[in-house]
Amino acid sequence: MRKTLFVLIVFLAIITTVTLTIGMSHAAKPTVGPSCKQCHPAQDNVIRGTFVSVTENFKTVQVAVGSLVWVIKYGDDLKLTGIDKLAALPKEKEIAITYTGDEKTPYAVSLSVKPPAQIPEEKQIRIDQMQKLVEMGPEKGNYLLFDSRPAPRYNEGHIPHAISFAQPSFDKLKDKLLPKEKDKLLIFYCGGVT
Numbered sequence: 001m002r003k004t005l006f007v008l009i010v011f012l013a014i015i016t017t018v019t020l021t022i023g024m025s026h027a028a029k030p031t032v033g034p035s036c037k038q039c040h041p042a043q044d045n046v047i048r049g050t051f052v053s054v055t056e057n058f059k060t061v062q063v064a065v066g067s068l069v070w071v072i073k074y075g076d077d078l079k080l081t082g083i084d085k086l087a088a089l090p091k092e093k094e095i096a097i098t099y100t101g102d103e104k105t106p107y108a109v110s111l112s113v114k115p116p117a118q119i120p121e122e123k124q125i126r127i128d129q130m131q132k133l134v135e136m137g138p139e140k141g142n143y144l145l146f147d148s149r150p151a152p153r154y155n156e157g158h159i160p161h162a163i164s165f166a167q168p169s170f171d172k173l174k175d176k177l178l179p180k181e182k183d184k185l186l187i188f189y190c191g192g193v194t
Contacts, residue, residue, distance in 0.1 A: 029103050033065045034168050036094060047072070047097045047106070054086045061086065061108060063097060072097055074108040082113030089113065125187060133187075134160055143185040146177070153191060162189075 032042050033049035040048050047070050052062035063070045083089055094114040099106040125133075133141040138161050146165040147158045154164040165177055167190070178186070 029070070030065045030068055033094075036096075038168065038170070040096075045099050047099065049095070051089050051091060051093045051095050053091070054089065056086070061097065061111065063095060070097075070106065072099055072106045072108045074111075078108055079110040080112075081110065082115055083111075086111075130159075130187070133185075137161060141185075142183070143187055144179065146186070146188045148188050148190045159189065 031047050032040055035050070036048035047063055047065060049063040049065035049070070052064050052069055054061045059074050060071050061074055063072065078086075080086070089095070096112045096114075097106075097108045098110045099108050101107045133143055134145070138144060145159060145162045147154045147162040148165055148167045148170075150166050150168075151164055154162070154166075158164070163177060165173060165188070
C-alpha cells in the first residue's frame with residue numbers, strides 16, 4: 001500500500017511538472033519589451049527592448065525588457081546594424097540583440113538599432129501650422145491632438161489641448177479616444193524620432 005501511494009505521489013509530481021512547463025515561453029525571462037510587442041513576437045535567441053548602457057571594459061551591453069534588464073556579453077565579432085559603434089548608441093533607443101548560448105550566459109552576435117520612422121511629408125505638420133491650430137483650440141481648428149509619450153512624460157508637460165495616448169496603450173484605448181467621425185484632423189506627437 002505504501003509503495004503504491006509513493007508511486008502515485010511521484011507520478012502526480014511528474015504530471016504536475018510537465019503540465020506547468022507546457023505553454024511556457026522559450027525563456028523564463030521576458031525577451032520582448034512592452035513597446036516592441038506591438039510589432040514583434042517573441043523569437044528564440046532574440047531580445048528586443050531599450051538600450052540601457054554598455055560596459056566596454058567587461059564587454060557587456062544592458063537591455064531593458066520592461067522592468068528586467070538583460071546583461072549580455074559581446075566580443076569583437078559583434079555585428080552592428082543601424083549604428084557604427086556602440087558608444088554612439090543613445091540611451092532608451094529600441095534595439096534587438098540576437099544571441100547564442102542560453103538565457104543565463106547569452107552572447108551577442110548581432111545588435112540592430114530601430115531605424116527612425118519614415119513618415120511621408122504630406123502626413124507631417126510643421127511647427128508653425130501646429131502653433132496656429134493650438135491657438136485656435138480643438139473645436140475651432142477641428143482637430144484632436146494626442147501625446148503618444150509615456151504618461152510620466154505627459155505629466156511633466158505637454159502641448160495645450162493634448163490628450164495622453166501612450167503608444168503601448170493604442171489598441172486598448174483607440175475605440176475610446178479616436179472619434180467615430182472621420183472629419184477631424186488627428187495629430188500625434190512623441191518624444192522624438194524613433
